[in-house]
Amino acid sequence: MLLCALLLGACSKEAPKLDAPRPVRAAVLAEGAAGASAEFSGEVRPRIESRLGFRVAGKITAREVDVGTLVKQGQVLMQLDPQDLKLAATGAQASLRAAETNRDLADADYKRYQELRTKNFVSQSVLDTKRAALRAAQAEADAARAAFRGQSNQAGYASLVSDVDGVVTSIDAEVGQVVNAGTPVVRVARTDELDVVIGIPEDRVGDLRRASSVTVRIWSSPDQPIAGRVREVSPIADPATRTYTAKIAIPPRAGVRLGMTAAVQVASKNGGTGLRAPLTSLHHEKGVTGVWLVENGAVRRVPVTIVGQAGNDVLLGEGVKAGQTVVTAGVNLLRQGQKVRILTADVARRDDTEAAAASAPAAGAPAAAGGAVK
Known part of the structure; x- marks a missing residue:
């Protein structure tokens, strides 16, 4: 009987163990706009x-x-x-006095001949000659005065x-x-007008011209962003670096000095919209891109289309809806229908997002992706 009991115990099957739910990180899908962002290093220089x-x-x-x-x-x-300049100014002043003396003499001579002409003692041609001599003397005096003024300016220089x-x-x-x-x-x-000079690759020149916002951060104070404005983009590439020089105008600010290193962040929108999700939520299998949706404590893989990019996130089109929860870390370790457990921090973040969406549906924002699956 003992031997039979041992044989029956050895042949019995062990009860299967249930897999514990796998902990995952997740985020709630929300509307977002596609855009492009790039950062370039530059130097603070004066505009003039x-x-x-x-x-x-x-x-x-x-x-x-x-x-x-x-x-x-x-x-x-x-x-x-200034010694030579002063001497030249003194010489010009002496020439002016001589020219004025000649003019005064010619003027007195002309007036005397006018009286003689009224008495018919001299001919009209003689009077005309004296008038011409007076005009010439006046012109010489004017020229000497201009030369003296110019030489006086030279002394001031x-x-x-x-x-x-x-x-x-x-x-x-x-x-x-x-x-x-x-x-x-x-x-x-x-110092009242400053520029941040950067070099733009040829494939980013168009994005810079369509920039929706330009933010400048000085290396010494990166926590104090400065709103910039694209003031000038060179039409010719630098022959050495093959980049296009761009100048970003910034207002003067205390602590910003010439020659400081700055980082210029350029953001531009391309007009596309979709559901914003972290890049780590994408799962590629057999050439099809999809995401893992969390529904009733289990995951379900659905194919999606990508309509754009917004920073480190992607914009999803068909296949998902706003408000759905997607796995953001460990997507390659999941299988269809597997039970999962969303980490506590992500649950709280998801509840906050759903509450904000309920009060303002259009203002929903996606939760940030967490770290790797443990």
Whole structure:
């Protein structure tokens, strides 16, 4: 009897074990708009940077500013030796006095001959000659006066002054150096208008022109975004980098200095709409793209169509409806009809999304995808 009992126990089948529900992460589908986003690194530069030089030639005798000096309009930057210019102005003034003396003499002579002509002591041709001599003397006086004024201005050009409020970015000449007229010696950049200069690949130029928003973040303060505006896009690619230079205008802000590194984020919309879902929710099998829907505690795979992309998410078209829950992590480990358990954080997020959709159906937003399945 004992032997029979042992044989019967060995031949009996063990009861099958039920699989425990697999924990998954999930998100609720909601309406979204397709768009494209790209980020480019750039440098903060002034919109206007002037290369200032003397209007006259001479020897530099003084330099009043250094690189980084904040200057005001009319402030003296450099000075030339004014001695030769002053001598030239003095000579021009002496020529003016001589021309005015000749004019006065010609005027007195003409008036005297006018009286003689009234008494018929001289002929009309003699009077005409004196009138012509007076006009010539007047013209010489006018020319001498203009030359004196011009030379006086030349003497004033010995001082190089800033014509704008800004900051000195470069010094290209030093004291004792002899410079020609127009040679740049100081660079002054305006600080009231700033640009972030970036290089755009040729396949992104069109997206930049259609940008719906441009956001600039300075590397030193990335948590303070600045709204930018596309001000200029070069029509010619750089021969070395083969990129198109673009300038993004930004308003002046405290802490933003010239030469700082900045990141420019460009977002543009292409007009497509669909149900927004994380990219990790897609499941590819036999050339068909689908997602796993969570229904009554189990998963069901349905094929979907992709109509666009919005950042790191995709926009789904046919196959799903708004409000349905899709698995966002571990999609390759599931099988049709498998029991699943949504993680607690995703359940709370799904409840918040459904409550927001009930109060404002058009304002629903998809929940963020979580990490990998444990």
